[in-house]
Amino acid sequence: MGDGRGTPLYLRSSSAPMVGRDAELTALLGAVRHPPSAAFVEGQAGMGKTRLVTELAAAAADGAARVVMGTCQPLADPFPYGVLLDCLSQCGDRLDAPGPVTGALRDHLPELADRLPPAPRALGDPEAERHRVFRAVRELLRCLGPTVLVLEDLHWADEETRQVLRFVLGNPPPGLSVVATYRREDLTTGAPLGHAFHVPPGVMGVNLVLRPFDVSGVRAMVDGLVGAAATSVPFAEALLSATAGIPFVVEETVRALPDPVRDVRADGAALAGIDVPVLVADAVRDRMGTLPVAARSIAEAAAVLDVPESVDILAAVAGKAEAEHLVTLVECGVLVEKAPNRYGFRHDIAKRAVRAALPGPRRWELHERAVAVLSTLDDKPVARLSAHARAAGMTGEWLRYSELAAEAAEGAKDPATAVDLLSEVLVDPGISAADANRLATKLCGYALTGLPGGALTARVEALLSDPRLAPDVRGEVHLWFGLLLQRETGEVDRGAEEIAQAIDLLGDQPERTVRGMAAMAGPYLGTASIAEYQASLGRVERIIETLPTLALRTAMLATTLGGRLIVGDPSTWDRVAALPSPSDVHDAEEIHHLARAHCNLADACSWIGHYRRAREFLRTGISLAEQVAASYVVGTAEATAVRLDWLSGRWSGLEQRIDRLVGNYANLLLTADLNLTRGWLAAARGDWVRAEGAFLAAAGTQTFPVGISAAGGMAGMLLSRGESVAAGEHVERGVSMLRRKGAWAWSGDILPQAVDFYLAGGRLDAARSLVAETAAGLEGVDAPLAWAALAGCRAALAETSVDRSRLYREAIDLHQDLGLPYRATQLAELHEGDSPTDTAVFDALAQSYDSLGATVDAARCRHRIRGTGTATPSRRGRRGYGTELSPREQDVARLLAGGHTNREIAQALFLSRRTVEEYVVKVRRKLNAPSRHDVHL
Known part of the structure; x- marks a missing residue:
């Protein structure tokens, strides 16, 4: 029920904060501050009318005018002048010399009897008496002085109240402002005062219509409810779809969440699991109770049909209704036209409330009718027919339509839906063994064409315990389950066990086992x-x-x-x-x-x-x-x-692509591959925190090329930071994997780092031995990257400068021919040595690195130039960036956002600590970040 942040929403202590109605509040305040005035606020139930006028009352309370509020009640026979008398009875302390005519109200207002003049002699004419009461109300309002009269739910007012308001507003007292709220769909006549009303000259008139919130309004309201700006856009979009943006429904739905503070940060999936909020359900039941029986039956049919439908289908499923009863539902706002001749509930919560309130026999009856009606359509909605047949207990039809719907989903390239449909049928113990075997085979085929995931793979696994499956079908399920597991991170060995079991069960059917045999022969998996x-x-x-x-x-x-x-x-x-x-x-x-x-x-x-x-x-x-x-x-x-x-x-935009793909394919083995590339990219930019996390995530995979390359990437990053001991652990792990597999074709991403490590530790013989071993392992192997890397390592081991220069040029050419600019530039830098004499060469190298986005390498080249005492040429763009970040400030900001310390930033960019501190101050100022932890890009 929350994580301790904000107010627990299940304790209802106050209304939600008002959002999205600033313009309306301003308009109402403008009216009441310039009396006489009349303002009418229209809005459907739950649209926030009460919240708006409550805010109005609070804002107007500091003025000279007295705010008096009253609410009409939903009574079958409303009391004459009821809401007006309730309001006037509160105002005895403000009466100022009421005129003789106000005595006509003594019997109606016993609370004010001692302050009103005697009641006048009865006229004997009802119409004359009524006119006297009207005049008395206007005079009494005049005696109150500046007054704001707020009347809520005018649609429930009696006719006498509407008429006296028309009379008063036709010639209002100079200090009077009337604000009235109403629902148009509940008016017995077409206008809030019984007939169209136009304010007379000299009276300010305001007419407002409160609309549902859009996504931004929903998001702002939820933020106000949870007490933090935390609501995700996907959650706000899902909530808008469920509530139609009606503020009351939005509030009650958020309050019904298991953990609102946590759930609103997610994607909205939590909304599907909540019950209909109690107050919303009560409101919907009240509304349904006012409907004629025939109209109510159409609303019930709409709730069961679940999607907007035509007049004819709604009437046919309802069974007791004629199409014209739909007009009643639309006029009173229960149903709306969602598309041309397609009617449904305004929001999903109302639909669920009506459906939940249906007695079981009535619900079954409507589902049976839905099957009968929808099955006659030329283009049968098989997925919906499956759902209705299931809800009606029609097992045969449910199986038939589910199978058809699964075929349609697979044809529409939606295998996940196909799997879900068949899984639901298969868990029914009443399905025959023949049907279960046929559907299980189909389900596995659908599962393998889509994206595996926890839920989908679990569906296939559940089939293994089904006693109805024949041995050969069970063998196929083991096969497909094993293949699915091999696609998921960390499940390779278990997948191999399942495939081996499948091969045992299907050993005499090679055409059915060969796919599993091929999968187990994949050289990049297993030991x-x-x-x-x-x-x-x-x-x-x-x-x-x-x-x-x-x-x-x-x-x-x-x-x-x-x-x-x-x-x-x-x-x-x-x-x-x-x-x-x-x-x-x-x-x-x-x-x-x-x-x-x-x-x-x-x-x-x-x-x-x-x-x-x-x-x-x-x-x-x-x-x-x-x-x-x-x-x-x-x-x-x-x-x-x-x-x-x-x-x-x-590299441009590459990080964003990786983030998107990792999100899309979160449970798949290929995320290790993506993490490897993320690590390479982050290391080149000096974002060592991100790089380390990515390399370690990639290293944990059972895909050997990825694991070997991740070891090389991690070792190379650590070596660049001077952490040779830590780098050695990764070098030895990567080289051990190479030797164990005998996969020298994959040495291109570990051999250079291993040689660098051995040379850094003075272990020349170990470096030469590994290079010789790799050369022998590559004999007859078609692996251009490994051969190019081997050439670079031979250059590093060359004994003479002449051989060294020649071999480096050969290695650079090989990498350029392969289209590897970053690796070619790194080799060119090594070729120039550690003590540059020609600064123009290193300036050109820095520019090459900059064009790629290799921040660390570019900074290293400039640092070498500075080491010669030569000023670093500036070709990074214009001087004077104003409030924008300079290129170097962008580098600092990116590393700050990654959680790096000043020392780490200084090390990555080859700057002094003092210089980094100055950059951090500039970055924070330009990004308006209160602290380094608030820097985000």
Whole structure:
């Protein structure tokens, strides 16, 4: 019930703060401060009329006028002049010489009897008596002096009150202001005073209509309720959809949340789990109780149908109503026209309240009618028919429509919905074994085409305990469950166990197990050596030609080709020819597997250094995947594209893309790949806190190329900071992984850091031994990145300056030919040595780093120039940035926002502590940040 911050919303001690009505309040204050005046405030129930006039009363209380408030009551037979007499009875202390005519009110106002003149002699004419009362009310109001008369809920007023108000406002006392609120839908006539009323000359008139809040208004109101500016935009959007922006419903819904202070910061999912707020439910029941029976039955049908429907369908499902009764519901605001000839409740909470109040038999009856009516449509809404059939207990129809709806969802590229539909049916013990086996097989197929996640994978896992499944179907469930687990972070070994179990159960059906065999032969997962995996791949490849369908053969090739290429097997290029051409595949399943094949090849190319080919495979793979909305395939392709853009120096906007993709694919193995790129990028910018977190997250994966590269990235960052001992732990871990797997094709992201580490510690022999071992391991291996990295390491180990220079130039050329500008620039810097003599060279290197966004490297080059006593050239832009951040201030601000200390910033940017302190002051001033912790970019 909250986390201790703010006021617990379940203790109702006051109204919500007023938001979004400043203009209306200003208009009302303008009217009451310039009497005589008449202001009418229109708004549906819950729109905040009472809150507005309460604020008006508080704001007007400090003036000369007396504020008097009264509320009309929803009585079947209202008392004549009831609300006016209630108000006047409060004003005895303000009466100033009431005239003789006011005596006509002595019997109506016993509280004022001792201050009013005697009652006049009866006239005997009812109309004359009524006129005398009207005059007495106006005279009594005049005697009160400056007065603001606030009358709420005028729609419930008696006719005499409306008429006397018309009479008074036709010639009002000079100090009188009348403010009246009303609901137009509840007026018995078309206007609040019975007939159209126009204020006479000399009287200020104001007419306001209170509208529902938009997203910003909802957000502001929720912030006021929880006592902090914490409401997320997604939550405000979800709340607007549920409440139609009606303030009363917004407030009650927020109060009904389990933990409002926490929940409003999230995405709005908590709204689906709350009960209808009690006060809202009461208000809805009151409204429904005033409706004629036939109209109420249409409203009940609308609540059960759940989506806006046409007049004919609503009337048919209601069963007791004619279409014209819908007019009553629209006139009184229960239903609104959501689209042309489509009517539904104004907001979801009201709909839920009506549905919840229905007795069980009535609810079942309406669901049965909904099935009968909707099933006659030419374009049958199968998903809705499934839901209605289930709610009506129509098991056969529920199964049939669920299966049709799942097929439709899969056709609409929404496999998650297809899985949900079939899962709900499968948990029913009344479904036959034959149906359960058929649906389980379909469900697994749908699950594998979408994005796995905790809920979806759990659906498949739950099938394993279903006693109705035949052994072969259970084997397939184990297979699909294992494949799903292998896509999820940290579940690789468990996935392999499930696949092994599936192969045991389906051992005599190789065409059904070959996909699991291919998955277990993936060389980048598990602890077996590359040689062992290649043997497994060979066994799978011998089966491929025997497979009965093109889709199944392509599915196997998608795994085996990528598996061969990622370890640098040069025979892969000939094998790629076995893939069908994109123009030759038309079936959705074939397109899906061909997309996966191209994206897997792109990923393999990106790891071993064939970057141009990687982009070619990626373009084709993404195009195919988007045709069939293969979400997981698109996700892997996007992760590969991010890594390719990092390698090729396309860093602009890369961090934002990584954040978006990590959010989209939070439960997938590919997030480790994204974290690796995030770490590389953060390290180059000196954001070591973020880089360390990203590298460690990537290192925890069971995907070996990612784990090895993360070890190299972490080691390189630590070495740049002079933390050799800490770097050594990561070097040894990465090199150990290389040796254990025998995967020298993946050495490009660890070998340079390992050699740097050994040389920094004076271990020349260890460095030479590792380079020799890598060269031997790369014999016959197609891995351009590893070969280029090996060339750079040989340059670092060269014994003569001539050899060193030649080998560095060769390494630089190799990296440039591969399209790796950052690594090529780093090698060029190493080529120049640690003691620059030509400052122009290092200035050019700094500019190259700047063009990439490599903050640390650029700062290091400028620091070296300063070390020569030469002024650092300034080519970073114009002088005098005013209130904007300079490029260097942006670097400081970004590191501040990342939580770095002044010492860390100084180290990253090669500045003195004093200089950093000066930059921090400037950044805080320009960003109006009270402290360094308030700096955000």
